[in-house]
Amino acid sequence: MNQTSDDPRNEMTSPEALPSVDDFEAIRPYNDNEVVATLARLVRNDEFIDTITRYRLPRLARYAPRVARALARHGLRRAVRNIHTVGDFQNHISHYMARMIQNTTNTFSVEGLEHLDHQRAYLFIGNHRDIALDPAFVNYALYHSGRSTVRIAIGDNLLQKPYVTDLMRLNKSFIVPRSARGKRAMLAAYQQLSNYIRHSIVEDNHPIWLAQREGRAKNGVDRTDSAIVKMLGMARRMKDKDAPVSETIAELRIVPVSISYEFDPCDQQKARELKARNDGVAYEKIAYEDILSIAAGITGDKGRVRLVFGAPLEGDQDSYDSAAQEIDRQVLENYTLFPSHYLALEATGHAPELVDTRDITPADRQAFQRRLEQVPEELRPWWLSQYANPVLNRAGREPL
Template sequence: MHIDFDYSDIRFYDDGDYAQVIQRLAYEPEMRRVVRFLMDGNIEDKDVPPYLLSFKNVHDFQMNFIIKVIKKVQKNSIEDLTSDGLENVDPNKAFLFLTNHRNIVLDASLINLVLYNRKIEGFKSTAIAIGDNLLTIPWVRDIARINKSFIVKRGLGVQEVLESSKKLSQYIRKLITEDNTSIWIAHREGRTKDGNDSTQAGLLKMFQMSSKDSFVENYGALRILPVAISYEFDPCDSSKVNELVTIANEGKYEKGPTDDFNSMFSGLMGEKGRVHYSFGKEITFDDLRALDDNIPKNEKIKLLADSLDHFYHKHYKLWPSNYVAADVLNGNKVFAEYYTADDRANFEEMMKSRTKRLEGDIDQLQKIYLMMFAYPVKNRFKDDDTYQFSF
């Protein structure tokens, strides 16, 4: 099923767009701050435009500017960046990297850095799916699209959603199957805020809108490869707790005009401790046949979502902060072997510090804070009757 869509409003920028876009960015005042951050302030404002204009194309800009910025973020806010499962990623193939979602900018940026750090000749960066709600500022939109981000449109009417989803689905399939370009996309709309990673079936349904092939052929052609991302600490923890408490008490949370930008900035610059990426194996045609047992398509999609969640839950790297939170909520020390007394004291002090600045019942605030960190432990051991959880 192929429709000749015009992708100009969603595609990432290529070398044909580069000269015009880099010209805009070079003279954008906010880019001075980005360049000064990279250079530790050792650059004059007048030298920023010629510096940015020195990059000749998209690849040059990514390899010699974007990667350096992400490395600087890593140096300033990440204690250690580790990974496993890279042997599952054939550098000559394109994959649909489907990950859990914790950090607006870094989930995708760090997957590119991890792959770049393999030092494989001919490295091609991964395309990135990003919601247009995050791109309301023109220079942010420019730097995202020049960094191989394509746009997922939000807030559309019912009919518009259908057409937009078909276009997005076909664009994703084109990148994978025709352009041999890998893609990062989150397994759900919006970050997981309560710590309970859960794949949205609607996202998986969107993938299959671009093909009339069988379930197996449709999803197999996309070469889905799950990746579990784990952060020791969350620099956006306070804002997430505030949102969750508001939803619990009032039924909904209305975002302010600067909420998304603030979350992007805090997620980039705030302390994250250790970060780990666990790359799974490609979901093969044989794997999909095992799900394809003459059951309705919606049930197959649910089974696929469940299998992805099983991977995220089993491969999320659990940190002392996660185990401490689980024990505090359970009122015991079942997981005490996984953390020290200092780990527990430091985590409890961090929780008190992050929640005392928020309005509301302190017990409710702290319980929600603890659950954010404890849920990955519950998900890891939920099938093991040895462990009981009170939350």
């Protein structure tokens, strides 16, 4: 007989086996005193080294893999020799981030950060389009404004390789449980997560980035999952079951964040998944597809990118649903509609009254057309819908 995740035989039966809600050891980012050992482990990791060679030394990796591996390992060892803290590590990767922005975007602009208290930690809840870059752009903006970078929520489904886990936790990522089995185990895991997030904001005064929903908005429709907001309140409710929702929300200092990409490097992969699901075909990811998506997002052309920080949610939210609605309102209001969005809607033939072409140049049309021509014919409706839906979403219309 098949056992589902709700089958009691799948649950951890011993209370001692469940994670302590106040013990963050298994989910927290790495501390400064763990950095040197972690980097040494990465230098020794052949799979990580091979990944580097495929991107940095592709021809040599194909014809002389042992030589490529030796060169990559030597280069990595030299690159990390002066990195001793998490701050050192983030200083180092900020240079790669700057190079990525220069090489793969036309512009990157930031708004709203100047209105936030420099000394206070915030829980940034944002729309989610790219696995790694959404929080990376937030961090880049915070870093260059002299603020503390965020601790990043990342699902354990993405940590399929030990070297990926090490890299993410070095970069201040903490682990969101998605693989826990059984109701009791899942409840304990989310209580632990809620406690960690509250502890970070309230006790450590350290900012957090969290996606507004589980998984990327592949269809271009940004909606906050109110269950995530309710999860955030678990920690306070465990301490005071009668605590008003308004106080629970206010103490977390939630700030909605909206990120907009003119072009999505993973748009064809997303279109393929959307089509499969529409056709009633079970979409099965290829091996390490999420890791490949991270690489594609980093290296692919993004056009213009705009990041807008909203206003903190005050203590006037009387329910978790109303808090989710306010996050949605700010994310939508602050989302930038680029020419690619209007041109996609125009190409679908839907809602022509919403197509604003006043600021669209011939160069914009040419860039959009070149990109569209690279999309297989059978995927084009799903590719176009990703870009058209934000226009419909802003107008309160049903998505495609």
